[in-house]
Amino acid sequence: MAIGEIFLSSLIQVLLDKLVSMGLDYAQREGISPTLPYKCEKMLETINEVLDDAEDKQLDGDHLVKRWLDNVRDLAYDLEDLLDEFEIEAAQAKSEAESSTSRGQLKRKFPFFSRPHSLTSETKLLEIADRFEEIIKRKSLLSLRKNVVDRSQYTDERLPSTSLSETQFSGEKEEEQILELLTGEAENGNTTLSIVPIVGMGGIGKTALAQRLYNDAKVSSYFEKRAWVCVSDVFNVLDITKTILRSITEVSDEGEDLNRLQVKLKDSLSGKKFLVVLDDVWNENYGRWTTLLKPFEAGAKGSKIIITTRNYTVVSITGASSYPLKELSLNNCISLLAFHALKMKNFERHRDLETIGKKIAEKCKGSPLAAKVLGGLLRDKRNPDQWEAILNSRMWDLPMGENDEVIRVLKLSYVHLPSYLKRCFVYCAIFPKDYEIERDELVHLWIAEGFLMEEDQKIIS
Known part of the structure; x- marks a missing residue:
């Protein structure tokens, strides 16, 4: 899967957050009909609801779905550019408002508050809304299903556990x-x-x-x-x-x-x-x-x-x-998966997850890294349906070379990241292999790119 393709799902969620936080406020300030950003928001939500199914069908080689996703991505980038313009203007207006002594001075210094600029913004929003409608119509023809399982928003409370050191299984x-x-x-x-x-x-x-x-x-x-x-x-x-x-x-x-x-x-x-x-x-x-x-x-x-x-x-x-170094035995792979998912050496206290867990462990093909990554992915999930979603993911069907189970698992893990982390993760692809990345420098780059909102910055730090 190309970087641009896996980047889309995270971009959609970021755009939704921006539309909710600033779209209506900007429309009111600029004299634009508030129904326009609201309409774009609702259509974006409709697209987001079927995005998982679309990406899965694209993996199966559905060229019509791939073309549809390409159009969605192009539109998402155009909307992001427009929202960035709104954000810059809002920041400029706020800065000037703090230093100006009168509203008259503010209007003279910033002509973007004038009606011609508002008409330009409204025209751009209308164009984007029309393109959204066309994409929504094509979605119906592709028979895309709404997401059955939300990949990233589970908040199951972790069960209490005592400190448990990881058993060394290989080498x-x-x-x-x-x-x-x-x-x-x-x-x-x-x-x-x-x-x-x-x-x-x-x-x-x-x-x-x-x-x-x-x-x-x-x-x-x-x-x-x-x-x-x-x-x-x-x-x-x-x-x-x-x-x-x-x-x-x-x-x-x-x-x-x-x-x-x-x-x-x-x-x-x-x-x-x-x-x-x-x-x-x-x-x-x-x-x-x-x-x-x-x-x-x-x-x-x-x-x-x-x-x-x-x-x-x-x-x-x-x-x-x-x-x-030989591959892990299936029993050791199951134990390693259970350790990272449940903080236990087996599934004795989670019999409802045992059968699914063993099948997931088989997918690891003896790789301890794959077992650890999948265990980490499942660590906050106690619903068997969530484990089934991992087991039945189309990601396992991707064509890979010999011994590439780790790549499949890493891609699967990426799909289940929160949206803001997906953008941050994909950004790291610009660095060459084995490049030593300074943590604080990377966070500053994420902030400069606008990948992190204020609450996200607190989580990262």
């Missing part, structure tokens, strides 16, 4: 093995540098396992130097070397070329036992891999490089034996 055996490999003197005495690949499907817990190992007290005391790099799909030897050197020396050398940086890194690691984690590696180029490894040859015996990857070809170029 326990592998963690013990790798920990022994990292710190075992017998193994470390025979080799200068060892590569430890952790491999498995997306969301299986590779990075989480690497983090536990990296932060283990025994590991911290065993290695003199440690560094962590999130590599992702761009295997840039220069950038990776810079990041490792910065972690090892705590000094930035942004202007250096690769050769000079690798000499510095080699000198910094010479004779020292180190641990480097290369997270999320996709590189299949043997030449780049060997170039990256050159400085590490100077380290002391027992030095280690952990890599996490989904790609077994990556493992093959390292020449090392991999540590594959």
